[in-house]
Amino acid sequence: MANDSKRPDFSDVLSGSSSTAPGAAPTDAAASELEKQKTMRMYIVESGDSLSKIARKLYGDADAWKRIYHENRDVIHRKVQSPTDRFGPNDTIFASVSTDGAGKAATIFARWTFEDGQVIRNDQKTVSPSGPAVTDFSVEKPGGWPKGGYKLDVSVDSGGAASTKTFRVE
Numbered sequence: 001m002a003n004d005s006k007r008p009d010f011s012d013v014l015s016g017s018s019s020t021a022p023g024a025a026p027t028d029a030a031a032s033e034l035e036k037q038k039t040m041r042m043y044i045v046e047s048g049d050s051l052s053k054i055a056r057k058l059y060g061d062a063d064a065w066k067r068i069y070h071e072n073r074d075v076i077h078r079k080v081q082s083p084t085d086r087f088g089p090n091d092t093i094f095a096s097v098s099t100d101g102a103g104k105a106a107t108i109f110a111r112w113t114f115e116d117g118q119v120i121r122n123d124q125k126t127v128s129p130s131g132p133a134v135t136d137f138s139v140e141k142p143g144g145w146p147k148g149g150y151k152l153d154v155s156v157d158s159g160g161a162a163s164t165k166t167f168r169v170e
């Protein structure tokens with residue numbers, strides 16, 4: 001395309017991920033039917049969220065914030081202090097994906113894109129959930145982010161986007 005020369009270069013983008021959920025264990029061909037039926041819930045922290053708001057959304061009880069805090073205190077103190085959808089050109093951008101449930105190993109996918117759908121980075125993290133957990137994804141661009149609109153699509157096990165968040169670099 002003639003327009004490609006004007007597209008930003010994202011080849012220097014670095015990414016990372018971590019999770020409070022255990023890593024995937026080797027699969028057992030004789031897994032019980034009950035394990036196959038177990039599910040995992042996912043929640044992406046949004047601008048304006050608090051632990052009590054998240055607890056009300058996930059558990060129907062704002063007082064369950066202590067459970068979320070207890071299960072995720074390392075991540076809360078280490079990463080996202082104030083959810084936002086506005087970033088500066090030199091910021092590292094974090095996305096926290098909350099899950100709850102137990103079951104077989106699941107892979108969480110994060111697809112980061114720029115305004116016109118240009119893929120910045122595809123990341124994934126395989127976890128074996130055993131209760132509430134948080135999986136973090138992050139991207140940073142040493143040369144600085146171009147100003148504009150971005151999107152993050154999060155999915156589980158290659159399904160369609162379970163959640164989509166947009167954000168801006170200003």
